[in-house]
Amino acid sequence: MIVRSAPRRRTSPERMLAYGVAVLLTLFMIVPLYLITIAAFAQRAAVFDYPRALFPTQVSLESVSFFLTTHGILPALERSLLVGLITVVLSLLLGCPAGYAIARYSFKGRDLAQLLLLSVRMFPALVLAIPLAVTFIEWRLFDTVWGVAFLHTAMSLPFTVLLSASVFVRVSGELEEAAMILGVSRVGAVLRVVLPLSVPGLAAAALFSFVLSWNEVFGALILTRQSATLPAQVVQALSVSPLPFRFAGGFALTAPAFVFIYFMRPYLFSAFRGVVGH
């Protein structure tokens, strides 16, 4: 006779621990954001309250509108969006072919190339930006949206290349071969078969690039004067700005990334769902 133990009961404490840690981590992320949000939408006087009301009854758009109408903020917001989008497009356009090569072909120097790509991340943007500024001045890219976008692209390329490589690896090469027999070139096979199947993973790479660019402040600070991105603009004004401004600014800096992630969520979830191709 086989005596069945109760596996569910046995893992319950472990499960509870896992849930507990997950909740704590979430709180760690959410609480500051929540506090910033309620402060950003609080009436001006309430911003200086201590302790702060956790569930404010009075909502005001004062601080946010003050922030948005401050000179230079809206243009900076636009520029951040623009830089982010350019970064995403360039990173994908340059990164995907490289990722495909790494995924499909074994060539001399493949491992070296990946190592070198990763090593770019070893340099802090601050350090890179200064000599870059000098070069950009010569190339007339200084203080332009494109200049910042190029820096951000360089910073996000290692991730795009390696992420897209890992995505392409999961799409079976046989699918391309089947397509090629049926009448397309390899490029056609990639466009019609590999890319549609890679959308979730590439969406994740796009998301990563956008958020990286949106949050990047030091490089942008050094490479711009008048055409600052939002983080750079806010940093410049930080020392002379009142508290409501800072909260509103904090909210404005984080909110768009959340919106972006919200739209990407379905693609991200299917990216984690398993092997494509069989």
Add this chain to the structure above:
Amino acid sequence: MAEIRVENMTKSYPGGVVALTDVSLTVTDGEFMVLLGPSGCGKTTLLRLIAGFEVPDSGTVSIGGRDVTDEPPRRRGLAMVFQSYALFPHLKVFDNIAFGLRMHHTPRETLQSQVHQASELMEIQTLLGRYPSQLSGGQRQRVAVARALAMKADVILMDEPLSNLDALLRLQMRAELKRLLQEVQATTIYVTHDQVEALSMGDRIAVMRAGEILQVDGPMAVYDRPRDSFVAGFIGSPPMNLLEGEVSAEGVAVEGNTLALDEPDGLRPGDHVLVGIRAENLGVSRTRSSGALPGRVRVVEPLGSHLLVTIKVGNQQVKVTTPVDFGVHGDEDVWIMVKPGSVRLLPAMR
């Protein structure tokens, strides 16, 4: 006309792996050619070179008289069924089958009729609206074949298409595929490691080993007259019995007993040879007859339709098939009779 001609093809991979050595093969128009061999023999490499997925180190491929060695796969007029089916997961069954036709800009009505024709042939008309992930293994296989058939190509390549099916389904599909491909009349190259499949389906079989083609012949010729001991051992279940013997004036001596030889064939007394005899060409008896070999029964395996008896002859062993009611047991002394004309002489494996 879709004759396939491979000439002097050599292919090796970085790291020193030699996949094919100076391989040549001609597949005549409409023929069903099977490439048969164990893993690593080069059969899949040869297929892939014919398909155009790889470029040979040297040698040429011609299809229908046209040299296609430098042509990409899409310009070779081929259709292919992969072992893992390679169905496009993001397309419905209809669109999978229609893919090739769409890429060739086939007009809508022709496309519709060809897709429907192919799906009727494979009996999957009801599945056209589904996605591959919603199909069983057997259904996916049918879609893969339908996709190839819809192209109405002159040449169909198949890479172990039945390997991923369970045994019963495999048997069914084998017969269906054979009938289908006979109807379609395309030149077919079929890769498999299963010798039963090869015998059952092929017009001719190319037996391969270690990058070379050992023999290209019809199924019965490969079965009955293998050219070397590898082929003899690979084809047929059980493999052909191979006994060491020495040529004498009267024939060939095996374990002290002489068997008559039909075609002495340039051999001289004293030569060492391998004697090949199929299990069904041997008979077992309890009484001695002239030319019979004495032996002792080791194992009796009842296989339903016949008995497979393993008999020790001197220091060697043979397998003999007998009728089911032949009541023989282990450790009995018996006599083995050889059917006249069934003795083959083979060179030893290299």
